[in-house]
Amino acid sequence: MSQKYIVHEEPAVRTASQRIAMADLAPFGFPGLHEQVWLGGCEDGLFVMQCVPFRIYGLNLFDVVRLDEDGMLVEVVEKGGHRTLRALLEAGLEPQVFEEVAGGIASRARSGGFAVEWSGDRHAAIDVPAGGDSASLVAFMDAHEEAGTLFWEWSESQPFQGP
Known part of the structure; x- marks a missing residue:
């Protein structure tokens, strides 16, 4: 089975000393798939998440993580106080419905001061972030999940699991 990669083209945080690592998504039900993550240096060989995870469970922006010798993310050492809300829009939505849903996510996130990665x-x-008021965004998500336009x-919803 060939490996496939999910990449973060526009990480939430950009710094001069970032590095890239990989997370195996097999423990989360995606065998043969890895997610590339952006990290900032910390201390004692630890790193700080600088992107918002797309498919990794139990991991968030600014969490402190440990890598193995091959550069694979293996452990969440310390939580950074942030949460990650993820949405997947249904395939094949009419263009105006798609624009309403994607635009609604972006505008509500922006008004809440939340970083969004696609x-x-x-x-x-x-x-x-800790203390962030996500009520409007969650209500929007709930309404569109009920309407069948997104999940x-x-x-x-699941803990982090290393390889």
């Missing part, structure tokens, strides 16, 4: 045009990962979840 994987393609249908999958959004939204960073909700959404919090990343902590």
Whole structure:
């Protein structure tokens, strides 16, 4: 089975000393798939997440992580106090419905002061800082999930699992 990679083209945080690592998505039900993550240096060989995870459960922006000798993310050492809300828009939506849903996610995230990263045009990962009021965004997600235009979840719906 060949490996496939999900990349973060526009990480939430950009610094001069970033590095890239990989997370194996097999423990989360995606065998043969890896997610590239952007990290900032910390201390004692640890790193700080600088992107909003698309498919990794139990991991958020600014969490402190450990890598193995091959550069694979293996452990969340310390939580950074943020949460990740993820949405997947249904395939084949009419263009005006698609624009309403994608635009609604972006505008509500922006008004809440939340960073948003997109994987393609249908999958959004939204960073909700500690104390951030996500009620409007969650209500929007709930309404559109009920209407069948998207599915959404919090990343902590499952714990992080290393390879």
